[in-house]
Amino acid sequence: MIDKAIYKQILKTSFDAPIDVEFWDGETVHFGEGESIAKIIMHELIPIKEIVAHASLTFGEAYMDGKIEIQGDLQELVTLAYRSQDSFFNNSKFSKLIPKHSHSEKVSKNDVQSHYDIGNDFYEMWLDKTMTYSCAYFASESDTLEAAQMNKVRHILNKLHAQEGETLLDIGCGWGTLLFTAAKEYGLKATGVTLSQQQYDFVSDKIKAEGLTGQVNVYLEDYRELKEQYDHVTSVGMFEHVGKExxxxxxxxxxxxxxxxxxxxxxxxxxxxxGAGVDAWINKYIFPGGYIPNLAENIDHIMDAHLQVDDLEPLRRHYQKTLEIWTDNFHDVSESVISRYGERFYRMWDLYLQACAASFESGNIDVVQYLLTKGASSTNLPMTRSYIYHADVASGVK
Structure with a gap:
């Protein structure tokens, strides 16, 4: 069969470690030398032309639908595929479809709500108590996820060199942990903006419950509509949603x-x-309209905006560890997720979390903190970076 022969050619070079593949007709083939690290079971033939057209989307849908099963470590398997230069995920001849996507204010709102408004109760199942859905900052290997998320928030505020009484805007404020920490621990007047109705309601209720009306504000609004100026601006896990254009x-x-x-x-x-900056499967099922810019793109835009760079800090390993903990948490509540949302939804999110961890582990993507100033670089900041780490220690980031 032609399709099986081509599959064998592709699989032979797609992984940097030995694997077993069981094909739809029952034949099992061992690829590589040594003991297999995982087994791929293909329950039915997936036309090779679909893999050639858009490998990520085809593989993702097949996994969601149970057409493909993975026995072994899914994250490790995807990591190996990303690392292999001849993988069907990396080889340019297996091109991805990159659909053009509108990022009008209406479309952006729909995109955000399709992901974040699944329900606060869904995210509460597997996030930590801070309800923080972005890369944590592990000051030590023994940090809990909750401690690492608070480390991240304080690390950000410490980098800003924020002073009591100053104003802060958080674009894409999530469930508000940065806002409330800025207000309660740093004495800032903090404003958040989100397009998620559920996040807006959550933060609004918490502002009232904690007696912070007037010191913390939140708006259900597109950041492009804001007019007021602030001493500090933060934006965590946001620019991935705005689109290349x-x-x-x-x-x-x-x-x-x-x-x-x-x-x-x-x-x-x-x-x-x-690279492309868009994964067709994630774009369709997880983050509609998402785009991952590369470092050069962002620096070009920063310079064009007349902002200046004071510090860049890559946190790739931190996001890998964050995602691995989320995956463990997600597996712990698998029965609840499946009973509420169905098997296909569970497999979709399981693949998303593990594939993302694999992307960071392989170096396919990174996460970077950009410290920027408006005006001459470091005018309002101390002369050296030591202020960040001294403040980290003082605020409990150890």
Whole structure:
């Protein structure tokens, strides 16, 4: 059979470790030398032309639908596929479809709500108590996820060199942990903006419950509509949603939202190599309209916006560890997720979490914190980076 012969050619070079593959007709083939690290079971033939057209989307849907089973470590298997230069995920002749996507304010709102408004109760199942859905910061290997998420928030605020009484805007504020920490621990007047109705309701209720009305504000609004200026701007896990065509406007808007000599801390997934920036499966099922810019793209846009770079910190290993903990947490509540959302939904999110961990583990993607200033670099910051680490220790980031 032609399809099976081509599959064998592809699989022979797609992984940097030995694997077993059981084909739809029952034949099992061992690829590589030594003991297999995993077994791929193909329950039915998936036309090779679909793999050639868009490997990520085809593989993802097949896994969701149970057409493909993985016995062994799924994250390790995907990591190996990313690391192999001849993998069907990496080889240019197996091109990905990159659909054009509108990022109007209406479409952006629908995209965000399709992901974040699954329900607060869904995210509460497997996130930590801070309800933080972005890369944590592990000051030590023994940090719990909750401690590491608080480390991340304090690390961000410490980098800003924020002072009591100053104002802060958090673009894409999530469930508000950064806002409440900024207000309660740093004495800032903090404002958040989100397009998620569920996140907005959650933060609004917490503002009232904690007696922070007037010191913490939240708006259900597109950041592009904001007019007021702030001493500091943060944006954590946000620019991945704005789209390639809007990145220039995003950084330009940050410049507009900052007072002169203000500081911004932008934290987001970034490619450290040039590539497509879009994964067809994730774009269709997880993050509609998502785009991962590379480092050069972001730096170009930062310079065009007349912002200056004070510090860049890659956190790739931190996001890998974060995702691995989320995966363990997600597996712990598998029965609840399946009973509420179904087997296909569970397999979709399981693949998403493990594939993302594999992407970070392999170096396919990174996450970078960009410390930016409006005006001459470091005008309002101490002369050396030591202020960050001294403040980290003082605030409990050890």
């Amino acid at each position: 809007n990145l220039a406007a995003y950084f330009s808007k940050i410049d507009q939202l900052l007072v002169e000599n203000g500081t911004a801390l932008i934290h987001g997934i970034t490619g450290q190599h040039k």
